Amino acid sequence: MKARENMELHPMIKPNLSSSVKNYLYKYIRSLDLGGNTKLPPENELSLNLGVSRVTVRRALDELEKEGIVLRIHGRGTFVNPEALNIQVNLMPGEEFSRLIESCGYKASFEVADVRKLKADAEIARILQLEDEEEIYEIEKIYLADGHPAIISIDRFACSLAGDDLKREAVEGKSTFDILRKFGGCFIVRDKIRIETMNRREMEQETVYGRKMECDSVLVFHGINYNQDNRAVIYDTEFYDTKYIKFSLLRVKNVYED
8 A cells, every 4th residue: 555645644734634544544445345355554554654653543543443444353453344334424434515425326516505794693602602793604505416406504603713704706616624724724623413303494494595405304414613722613504315315324332341
């Protein structure tokens, strides 16, 4: 595995280095022919090939083990779990929406519905630890699967993190993560998700593009995203049409007493 030829770890992403290594290993695992040996190279070899410390590699493998993607067997090594890779979309790994749609077998595209500036309500201000009536941006996008609306996302963050004049053209083609990294020096390292369902009427009240969705109800993720200083900087809401986006969850269980 000549990882240096396949992955460049840009200095800008060093605060989230273990996540970058984890994402690389996940993609590497997905590219393997698992018909034969499923054992991964040892940690020291991965560390050398990626140009990172063994501690960073170990953290990335720890996360993959928690998600059930790899299995560690004492005295034998780390192995890919083929059953985990049969899952089309896992709830655990964070994926950009276009890649998520493509992993479900569709051609992905997206449109920016709205970029709006408004005063944060009490709930958003509490979640993002903002001053009373501090202004936020709300960026709403719709993601299409073979031309059909599949996901609506709304990202909310303080105007102070991206300047007071964020233009629509600055949002086109960029994720909110990229915007906050560029303008605010924020690196998103984790999130906390609350999941619920919502009917069409409720969804349309929450969104600009909700009327374009073709479903009667949606799966909704409410996410609080934390930066490298463990501060909540983005509150996002994601609306999924489960006709196009089907999630699975692989749970790792530790039910046996030592």
